[in-house]
Amino acid sequence: MNRFASDRFDVCVHGRGAVGQALALSLSRLGLRVALAGGESPAATAAPDVRTYALSARSVALLQQLKVWDALRAARPPVATAVLDMQVAGDAGGALEFSAWQQGVRELAWIVDAAALEREMETALRFAPHVSRVDAAVPADLVALCDGRDSPQREALGVEVERVDYGQRAVAARLHCDRPHLGRAWQWFRSPDVLALLPFDIDDSRGYGLVWSLPQQRADELMAADAAGFEAALNAASQGAAGTLRLAGERASWPLRLARASRWHGPGWVLLGDAAHVVHPLAGQGLNLGLADVDTLTAVLAERAAREAWRPLGDERLLARYTRARAAPTWAMGQVTDGLLQLFAREGAPWRELRNRGLGLVDHVPALKRWLAHHALQG
Ligand SMILES: Cc1cc2nc3c(=O)[nH]c(=O)nc-3n(C[C@H](O)[C@H](O)[C@H](O)COP(=O)(O)OP(=O)(O)OC[C@H]3O[C@@H](n4cnc5c(N)ncnc54)[C@H](O)[C@@H]3O)c2cc1C
Structure with missing residues (x-):
């Protein structure tokens, strides 16, 4: 510079x-x-x-x-x-x-x-x-x-x-999936949480970026859960629509306002x-x-x-x-x-x-x- x-x-x-x-x-x-x-x-x-x-x-x-x-x-x-x-x-x-x-x-x-x-x-x-x-x-x-x-x-x-503080946090992570994403993004308004899967080319097009906005307490629980617990909650929420999801790395969360x-x-x-x-x-x-x-x-x-x-x-x-x-x-x-x-x-x-x-x-x-x-x- x-x-x-x-x-x-x-x-x-x-x-x-x-x-x-x-x-x-x-x-x-x-x-x-x-x-x-x-x-x-x-x-x-x-x-x-x-x-x-x-x-x-x-x-x-x-x-x-x-x-x-x-x-x-x-x-x-x-x-x-x-x-x-x-x-x-x-x-x-x-x-x-x-x-x-x-x-x-x-x-x-x-x-x-x-x-x-x-x-x-x-x-x-x-x-x-x-x-x-x-x-x-x-x-x-x-x-x-x-x-x-x-x-x-x-x-x-x-x-x-x-x-306005929403009393929510967004949990983000990278995910592996057992199916290719085919360029499709998913979003569920699940009341009260909002779950989004964004197609991302890791693992031979079998990846997603996760943004999951949740009430503070639930977000804290999911951040504290081990990988298997987190993945179980995530797969229950997405009901397998995009395939079976696994964490590809660390999670992080942000307060929302x-x-x-x-x-x-x-x-x-x-x-x-x-x-x-x-x-x-x-x-x-x-x-x-x-x-x-x-x-x-x-x-x-x-x-x-x-x-x-x-x-x-x-x-x-x-x-x-x-x-x-x-x-x-x-x-x-x-x-x-x-x-x-x-x-x-x-x-x-x-x-x-x-x-x-x-x-x-x-x-x-x-x-x-x-x-x-x-x-x-x-x-
Ligand atoms: C989970 C999540 C998912 C998101 N997804 C999307 C998305 O899909 N699409 C989208 O468009 N947006 C998305 N956003 C929003 C997006 O992240 C922000 O709008 C964007 O990062 C704002 O950029 P910024 O440069 O204004 O601020 P920041 O990224 O916060 O950068 C501010 C910078 O200023 C620095 N700084 C702080 N204090 C000082 C100082 N005193 N002097 C000098 N520097 C200082 C900080 O270190 C930082 O580097 C998402 C946000 C979250 C939380």
Whole structure:
């Protein structure tokens, strides 16, 4: 990575998660001088991230522009798998199926190894012109906070966060299966837990990424269970629909919340990714939203360079364009994921009937299905 003298940078990006890395790469392509602040990348230091991310078409397009996607696709063993169809099941017979063929696209999404994604971005950053890695904040015209859901920098600015803790944890792991995945993703709304199996090419296409959102106590029990106990619970929950599942490695779990910062920009600063908004992972959209933030901020700053270069990068009017563009899609995703979760958390026959009929109804209204798929694909 290039190092500049200690003079001022155009942008200081805080946070070396996927959103901060993508932003640094993207802004360096505009010719801006970027400082990327934060310790070692999580991919280099922490225990390997066992998550697999579902990435939308828009996220993949951004990674292509950043010259990261081709490396991910070329990696061996594979670290990216196409989703060709998806089965969603309710808790009383309701079902919904999406297929790439029906939607007229090559794939519904890509399932990507979380650690490999950060690693490839780290490699791209090493070759990126205009990016310097720094240990702490440096003077810059714009400070971009991508330091995650508990953003210390956001706290320091006194930005309030509206937050709902779900009292749930998401358990993630890699799984082996006795059958090939055939590109199919599975999701069960089991009331109160949500179980997702994401096709992933380990073990000759006989693998899945697991995201299982459960009430805190049940998640703790499953994390404490031995492998055989965990696998028995998992196979009981999935009822063998995808085949018999076995753990392929460690489990890890994350607390779940819905959160939204009250302000996303101010004079000389802007929030992106989980620092600005956190959604439940049931729709696999948190990172997609963060990468769309990156795309939008880059477009706003590119437009400034073309038409109003006199405006400082930290100009509030400029940054307000970014906030306005991102407010509605991120709010809508928060509402959809929260609404689904609340609907499936309700006890009682009428609610069960309503949600399962709802799934069946969507399955039979092609326009509504197309609309849902389009929003999931575009992130
Ligand atoms: C189980 C699970 C499954 C998920 N699945 C999906 C999915 O399928 N698809 C999807 O789109 N999203 C998914 N998500 C959401 C996704 O993980 C997050 O939205 C995404 O990781 C947010 O990226 P980020 O870079 O904003 O934050 P983070 O990944 O949290 O990165 C923040 C970075 O900032 C660093 N940092 C912290 N403090 C400071 C500081 N003071 N200075 C500098 N750096 C600092 C941290 O070390 C970290 O590296 C999932 C989430 C979970 C929990």
